[in-house]
Amino acid sequence: MDILYLLIPFSVVLVLLILGVFGWAVNSGQLEDLSKEGERILLDEDQGT
Numbered sequence: 001m002d003i004l005y006l007l008i009p010f011s012v013v014l015v016l017l018i019l020g021v022f023g024w025a026v027n028s029g030q031l032e033d034l035s036k037e038g039e040r041i042l043l044d045e046d047q048g049t
Helices: 004-027 034-040
Strands: none
Touching: none
């Protein structure tokens, strides 16, 4: 039962950390154009030269 006093605060901190990282990713434009990034890996890098 004493372990719950440790696990519950750790889980709350972990959830807040995950939400903070997700919020940072959304605000910094990491999730803007997902389809372009999916297509980029299929294209040759030598096409431009």
